[in-house]
Amino acid sequence: MKIHSVTPVRVDATELTRRRARYRRLSPPGVEVVLEDGGPEVPRQFATRDDIETSTSAVTKALTQASAEDYTLRMPDCVLDPAVPVTPDGSTVPTVGMLRLTAGHLAATGTVFGAVTRNRAIGDALCERIEEYGLGPWFAGVTVLDLDFDTIPDTLRWNEAVRRALDEFAVRGVTAVINDCSAVDTDTPHPVRLVDPAERALRLLAAGVRA
Structure with a gap:
């Protein structure tokens, strides 16, 4: 493929x-x-x-x-x-789309999921996409990290901000959160799963070919 x-x-x-x-x-x-x-x-x-x-x-x-x-x-x-x-x-x-593949898979497995985004503009656009795909009932909303664009390749800074957001989602009973930036390497051990949309999408596509 x-x-x-x-x-x-x-x-x-x-x-x-x-x-x-x-x-x-x-x-x-x-x-x-x-x-x-x-x-x-x-x-x-x-x-x-x-x-x-x-x-x-x-x-x-x-x-x-x-x-x-x-x-x-x-x-x-x-x-x-x-x-x-x-x-x-x-x-x-x-x-x-990596969002459609990832969010659709989470919803299909009965998982209510959230997302973290770098800023509000991205967060609003992501929410609209989720609604367009008909996945709103499984979506727990977005937490905006308020990070600069230069943070994307800075794994440490990104994951520190994400960890605080995951703590908030955990309080609400959310068990999976989509990381909004497909170019960030995520390394955040936490009870709430931080889902890398690029990795998940590629894995699902590969599984589809083998099916």
Whole structure:
């Protein structure tokens, strides 16, 4: 299975290399993720709703311009699932979303889940996506971490903030929380499961191929 992916924000060469290495590490046997930079039209970060809308348009363009015969699937490098259709679009190469796969799997197993997001704009967009997918009844809401964009590659800072959020979810009886950033390596031992959407999505896709 060969998956085409593009970044939703502009990244430098070092960050692109880090993200590619992470996908290689997370991909099960038989799965290859080809990650490319989203290009000059994607924003530098998600700070506002306009940034997210601009990114969605640019990611859609970048994915659809790639040769369909080269890939099995398309999957944006973003938990907000830009370019992922809510209903079938008839494409010969389906575009799948890591949020849809992850949240759908949690809901299908009867798990009420929450999410943590870097800022409010991302949190609002993620909540809207969950509702679009019809998964609202299983969703316990978002906790906003209020972290800078530069925190994404800083595993220690990210996980410290996440740990406090997981404590709050635990009080509410929530047992699983989706980490909003697909590019963050999570390492947070906690009774509440912190779910890496990229890792979960790739594992589910690989299982589907073997089924």
